[in-house]
Amino acid sequence: MRRVAITEVAQISGPDSKDNFYDQAYRVTREVLDKAGLSRDEVGTIVSASTDVFHGGISCANAYYWESTGSFMKAGTRQDGESMFALHYAFMKILTGKYDTVLVVGLCKGSENPDNDAITQLIADPFYQRPVGLNETTAAAMQMHQYMEAYGATAEQCATVVEKNLGNALRNPYAHRRGCYSTEEVLASGSMCHPLTDLMCAPKSEGFIAMLLAAEDKAREITPQPVWIKGYGCALDTYFLGDRDLLAGQLPNAARRAYKMAGITDPAKEIDLVELCEPYAFQELLWCEQLGLCGRGEGGKLIASGKTRIDGDLPVNPSGGVLATNPYVSRGLQRVVEATLQIRGHAGEHQVRQQVNTAVCHGSTGFAGQCHAVAVIGR
Amino acid sequence: MARPVGIIGVGQTQHGRREEMSYPDLVREAVLRALENCNLTPDDVDAVVTGTMPSMMEGIAMTQFYFADAVQAVGKPILKTETCGSVGVSIAHTAYYWVASGMADVILAVGHEKMFEGDSQATMVTVLEPYYQRSFLSGPPTAFSLQSQMWSNRFNIPEDKIREAATHISMLHHNSAFDNPYAHVKVRLSRDDVMNAPVIAYPIRLYDVCPNSDGACAVIFASEDKINHLGRKAAWVKGIGYRGEEYFIGDSDKVVWRAAIEAAKEAYDMAGISNPRKELNVAEVYNPFTYQEMIFYECFGFCDFGESPDLVLKGVFDRGGELPVSPSGGVLCTNPIGATGLIRVGEAALQILEQAGDRQIGGVKLALAHAMGGVVQLCGIMILGAHK
Amino acid sequence: MSQAKEYRIFETEVWLPYRVAYGETWTRFFEGMKEQKLYGTQCRKCGRVLVPARSFCPRCFVDTSDWVEVSQTGNLQAFCYTNYRYYGQALDPPYVTALIRLDRTEVDFVHLIGGIDLTSVEAVSSRLAKGMRLHAVWEKVRQGHILDIKHFEPVE
Numbered sequence: 001m002r003r004v005a006i007t008e009v010a011q012i013s014g015p016d017s018k019d020n021f022y023d024q025a026y027r028v029t030r031e032v033l034d035k036a037g038l039s040r041d042e043v044g045t046i047v048s049a050s051t052d053v054f055h056g057g058i059s060c061a062n063a064y065y066w067e068s069t070g071s072f073m074k075a076g077t078r079q080d081g082e083s084m085f086a087l088h089y090a091f092m093k094i095l096t097g098k099y100d101t102v103l104v105v106g107l108c109k110g111s112e113n114p115d116n117d118a119i120t121q122l123i124a125d126p127f128y129q130r131p132v133g134l135n136e137t138t139a140a141a142m143q144m145h146q147y148m149e150a151y152g153a154t155a156e157q158c159a160t161v162v163e164k165n166l167g168n169a170l171r172n173p174y175a176h177r178r179g180c181y182s183t184e185e186v187l188a189s190g191s192m193c194h195p196l197t198d199l200m201c202a203p204k205s206e207g208f209i210a211m212l213l214a215a216e217d218k219a220r221e222i223t224p225q226p227v228w229i230k231g232y233g234c235a236l237d238t239y240f241l242g243d244r245d246l247l248a249g250q251l252p253n254a255a256r257r258a259y260k261m262a263g264i265t266d267p268a269k270e271i272d273l274v275e276l277c278e279p280y281a282f283q284e285l286l287w288c289e290q291l292g293l294c295g296r297g298e299g300g301k302l303i304a305s306g307k308t309r310i311d312g313d314l315p316v317n318p319s320g321g322v323l324a325t326n327p328y329v330s331r332g333l334q335r336v337v338e339a340t341l342q343i344r345g346h347a348g349e350h351q352v353r354q355q356v357n358t359a360v361c362h363g364s365t366g367f368a369g370q371c372h373a374v375a376v377i378g379r
Numbered sequence: 380m381a382r383p384v385g386i387i388g389v390g391q392t393q394h395g396r397r398e399e400m401s402y403p404d405l406v407r408e409a410v411l412r413a414l415e416n417c418n419l420t421p422d423d424v425d426a427v428v429t430g431t432m433p434s435m436m437e438g439i440a441m442t443q444f445y446f447a448d449a450v451q452a453v454g455k456p457i458l459k460t461e462t463c464g465s466v467g468v469s470i471a472h473t474a475y476y477w478v479a480s481g482m483a484d485v486i487l488a489v490g491h492e493k494m495f496e497g498d499s500q501a502t503m504v505t506v507l508e509p510y511y512q513r514s515f516l517s518g519p520p521t522a523f524s525l526q527s528q529m530w531s532n533r534f535n536i537p538e539d540k541i542r543e544a545a546t547h548i549s550m551l552h553h554n555s556a557f558d559n560p561y562a563h564v565k566v567r568l569s570r571d572d573v574m575n576a577p578v579i580a581y582p583i584r585l586y587d588v589c590p591n592s593d594g595a596c597a598v599i600f601a602s603e604d605k606i607n608h609l610g611r612k613a614a615w616v617k618g619i620g621y622r623g624e625e626y627f628i629g630d631s632d633k634v635v636w637r638a639a640i641e642a643a644k645e646a647y648d649m650a651g652i653s654n655p656r657k658e659l660n661v662a663e664v665y666n667p668f669t670y671q672e673m674i675f676y677e678c679f680g681f682c683d684f685g686e687s688p689d690l691v692l693k694g695v696f697d698r699g700g701e702l703p704v705s706p707s708g709g710v711l712c713t714n715p716i717g718a719t720g721l722i723r724v725g726e727a728a729l730q731i732l733e734q735a736g737d738r739q740i741g742g743v744k745l746a747l748a749h750a751m752g753g754v755v756q757l758c759g760i761m762i763l764g765a766h767k
Numbered sequence: 768m769s770q771a772k773e774y775r776i777f778e779t780e781v782w783l784p785y786r787v788a789y790g791e792t793w794t795r796f797f798e799g800m801k802e803q804k805l806y807g808t809q810c811r812k813c814g815r816v817l818v819p820a821r822s823f824c825p826r827c828f829v830d831t832s833d834w835v836e837v838s839q840t841g842n843l844q845a846f847c848y849t850n851y852r853y854y855g856q857a858l859d860p861p862y863v864t865a866l867i868r869l870d871r872t873e874v875d876f877v878h879l880i881g882g883i884d885l886t887s888v889e890a891v892s893s894r895l896a897k898g899m900r901l902h903a904v905w906e907k908v909r910q911g912h913i914l915d916i917k918h919f920e921p922v923e
Contacts, residue, residue: 085459096476126787142845236447237447242876243817
């Protein structure tokens with residue numbers, strides 16, 4: 001199998017910007033090309049990720065930003081809903097040998113959209129789940145309820161995720177929300193959807209994310225520090241929330257596929273860093289368990305141990321994660337960008353203490369994680 | 380490095396106004412038929428690709444979640460490809476890459492739309508950004524009307540000749556739809572009905588325009604190993620091509636239309652085709668408007684620029700002609716948009732597999748499928764062959 | 768011309784009317800609600816009773832033609848107290864959405880909890896507990912809609 005590397009990355013991210021979507025898409029694309037020293041003509045093709053309902057009321061989103069992402073007279077294409085899908089598709093395009101370079105772009109301008117939940121309620125079917133108020137937050141609240149019941153995880157442990165991640169975000173210039181919060185402050189931050197408190201829920205952010213993938217030979221021409229895509233896995237769960245086991249889910253399945261491809265047998269030992277998608281604080285604990293970083297029900301203990309802090313043995317979300325920055329569609333790809341920076345030692349003030357050889361990146365969408373995607377990248 | 384990929388199963392719904400059925404059940408009808416067509420079970424499928432038009436068409440966001448069960452993707456990897464009207468061919472491209480890359484052996488590709496649940500015209504208007512184009516372009520008919528006028532002016536084609544040729548194409552497809560059990564619009568039209576139908580957007584008249592449909596299509600792609608193991612006949616993917624140009628309709632030439640020309644060229648080069656009109660045995664052209672269909676003939680190299688109305692009137696593209704186009708009745712008679720492009724791929728595969736029933740063309744060895752999307756902007760092609 | 772310091776924001780809105788088909792199975796389910804009945808379908812292969820009724824079993828991928836009337840009483844599995852607003856929200860907050868396992872069914876039914884003090888999360892949390900018995904409370908006038916059940920209430 002051909003080896004595929006991430007050669008350069010770029011991001012425009014934060015709460016909002018006065019720039020328009022069309023131009024921001026251009027700027028992030030331009031930045032990654034400039035870093036790689038390639039002209040647009042030299043790029044094989046483009047795979048973007050965006051979602052019409054998260055796209056300022058403009059349908060068929062990729063028609064709009066087609067030329068902004070350098071796609072003019074190229075075989076560009078688009079993935080909907082989850083930007084990790086775009087990474088996967090671009091990866092396969094290089095594996096076939098048809099392309100040597102593929103630009104991957106994830107685009108979401110949260111500031112133009114209504115509240116995330118005004119949109120995620122449209123994931124619910126119109127007959128049954130939507131009229132009773134289901135959306136991503138209410139679904140997560142019920143999942144959190146079950147998680148705490150099942151394993152005795154405490155609200156304080158869930159609040160520690162916020163304390164850690166928003167604290168990490170203080171050092172990340174691309175973060176939307178950051179701050180020094182005590183767990184008491186997190187727990188007292190307002191109960192918008194019990195048992196979730198306000199600070200336990202991710203904000204609505206802008207994230208224009210770009211990366212250039214290349215086949216091995218080309219990658220070595222572009223950069224002395226290629227970061228290899230070693231494994232990818234994805235799995236989708238059944239639709240109706242009531243049909244699902246919200247604590248089992250499909251993440252173990254997605255992770256198993258990615259680890260198998262990457263040849264990882266003991267994730268807790270072999271992985272140096274994790275950037276995962278935790279729009280709701282407790283999900284970081286549950287996802288850590290399901291990624292095999294600790295035992296079932298031990299997510300609370302894991303965070304209490306300090307191991308997942310920025311200076312710990314297995315840092316999780318040193319960027320601040322999705323709790324700090326949540327461009328809904330591009331949040332998965334942003335995890336890959338952050339992990340790439342860490343592997344290269346380019347993360348600046350939020351660079352972790354020890355060298356990162358292998359990192360896991362995770363994207364998740366749908367109610368209570370109906371879909372998960374996992375990528376393993378490394379030196 | 381790219382492994383050979385073939386299509387082994389095709390399923391589609393009865394297209395039309397399907398108010399008796401919920402959207403997930405409609406999608407499942409196509410999936411069941413595709414699995415039945417190649418005698419596979421959901422367990423045989425490694426991964427699923429789905430796609431549709433914008434969420435606003437039916438008011439459901441990110442339909443991959445809603446249809447997880449209908450397409451039997453639970454526990455499987457999924458991709459969700461969306462490229463506006465060209466989505467059907469883009470779904471097929473995604474399935475092709477998934478198998479060709481070696482990451483899967485069997486892919487279920489599904490496209491779907493239930494247009495009677497929304498307001499398609501109002502949805503299409505939202506494809507345009509609100510600052511500028513949305514104020515002027517009231518959706519596809521306006522854009523296609525502009526395009527056809529530029530075309531006739533450029534090549535000085537007399538208006539009455541174009542009208543005659545458009546009428547010929549409309550009657551051809553409306554008659555063909557009677558041979559397709561899945562087609563939506565089945566009306567017998569006289570020449571006079573078509574020629575003098577009410578104007579929709581000058582010069583386009585009622586029967587020059589495709590309908591709105593509810594429908595879904597599922598196509599099963601497999602690796603060479605899998606196809607050999609199953610001992611199946613396959614429609615092999617010989618070529619793919621895709622191109623897009625600027626979003627702003629005024630930015631590029633829509634007559635000598637580079638996106639269409641270069642998408643076709645990319646696919647022809649990959650398939651080793653140098654004279655498409657001679658080498659192709661059938662073409663399923665994405666033809667929501669009769670006028671635009673003729674522009675595609677020219678851009679795809681079926682004939683020279685400005686020449687297509689003459690050839691249409693000579694019957695070159697008729698069922699018994701040199702290069703039969705859209706024997707299914709085409710988009711003109713059936714248009715569940717998210718499925719429409721994949722139906723083109725499915726119909727081309729059925730022609731190669733000799734399973735096209737009453738619409739079968741004899742001896743099809745090479746077939747072209749096509750879809751178009753965006754603001755007269757994006758073109759995708761897939762070429763299928765009987766031999767690897 | 769001087770450079771504007773603030774760029775303009777175009778306030779726009781997308782609003783579209785929809786007519787969404789229930790299909791055979793959901794038509795029958797919602798017709799049942801008019802009669803104050805809750806119907807599920809049972810999968811012949813795995814035996815699970817699914818509610819609301821489904822036309823096919825999501826796991827076995829076979830048609831589910833066996834209809835069963837299901838209990839209107841069940842156990843609380845999880846709940847959330849919603850007290851914030853968003854555009855297009857179907858309900859006026861505060862409200863409690865819950866997963867309820869109706870007796871002798873194999874999936875959780877999503878609905879609302881009412882008939883209790885909803886003024887604060889404390890009031891709600893102190894009143895509700897996992898596993899507690901809940902029963903459906905119906906509207907007097909029913910239209911074949913999921914909210915023909917007003918909400919579920921604790922069984923006294």
